[in-house]
Amino acid sequence: MIYSDKQYTISEAQLVRLRDALAAAESEAEDTAADQRWLRHAQTDAIRSQIATLEAELSHYDLLKSGEITFAKSHSLENLPSVLVQARIAAGMSQTDLAERLGMKAQQIQRYEASEYSGASFSRLIDVCEALNVHATGLFERDDMSKGAVFSWSDVDDVVWKQLPAREMARRGWFDVPRKGDVHQLARKYFMQAAGAQFASAYHRKKMHGSSMPNEYALLAWQARILERARAIVETHNPPNFVADDRWVADLIALTRRRDGPKRAQALLLSKGIILVTEKHLSGTYLDGGAMLDRNSRPVIGLTLRFDRLDNFWFVLLHELGHVFLHLMDGLRYDFFDEEETSGNDKVEREADEFALDSLIPEAKWDECLSRFALSEEAVRIDAKNLGIDASIIAGRIRKERGDYTILNGLIGQGQVASQFEDDGDELV
Known part of the structure; x- marks a missing residue:
């Protein structure tokens, strides 16, 4: 993790x-004898991995410092040091700024963070938490930003497996529980087979955007189910x-x-190399x-389809x-989870949001829609026909922009x- 602007520059x-080095290694690989190329390929793969890690850490630091990540949360004390560093960066504070607020020397904050606060007393940790608005729940928040969260475990050993919603997972038939079987151990085994250890590590940070705080272990389990079915x-x-x-x-x-259309969309996405899976959300999440x-x-x-409506879908x-298109392929290493109403x-x-809105109705076309003002079903249908889209899309956008979910109910699908x-587990059309 990057802790300061100085480390950012070094990185x-x-x-x-x-x-x-990668460019040089790739050039040398072309002139390498065939029986030695495997070694060159291994070297270039190792360099690519280092590049991907650095790019992800630089992007993460940029988002934290710009305030684009609104808050982070952890339910284990083992992760508190990481939460404190992220909270400091997200608050726009340098190590020197935090030291001044606490009446300390900057070098002491540097030592704390470098050692993951292993040398800090409990009372000092409380002081740091208060200075950074990190509460007992492991939460830090910016008052001027919308709700959101980042969940991250350093590695799979930090996961408290007993917090997985194991019984609900078993009730849904995700795995069988033999007589006297340990449901929590079976849930862990299911996760490792369905997703893999890397999905419970810093390699896959979970970015949640929503107005409700989710249970991060329910989030983890739902993701495993999606990956298994995909x-x-x-x-x-x-x-x-x-x-x-x-x-x-x-x-x-x-x-x-x-x-x-929704089912056909699944087949179209598949033909483009994107897997679409529907799975009901788990208790404790609002996905x-x-x-x-x-x-x-x-x-x-x-998709959870928790709102069974065309406009929402x-x-x-x-x-x-x-x-x-915009974020998954840029090396940021985030898995994105969203609550639509936020x-x-x-x-x-x-x-x-802008990608979705502009794809469904380009802004220039939206400005020409008279149904935005007429608010009648007939006006919506006329605009929908002119735009070549379903009326539910226009109706849903009008409802959301006006904050009035009592109008145009007959058009939202x-x-x-x-x-x-319902047959999502069967063959696709």
């Missing part, structure tokens, strides 16, 4: 050197590799006019959707698709989505 210089689809259908070219999104929007990369770096979108799908100034979520995915 940037190191990244330049690593990129130069892997089954890949093994059955062998989809092509994903290419970050969004020119086909217009074909996706055209499907909104079809009665079976609408999530976007992540599987263990083979293939984009996976999960299409906006959430396009929002998660925005994360795929709004705010979070940069990455704002970008995903209530109860028209979930039934299309």
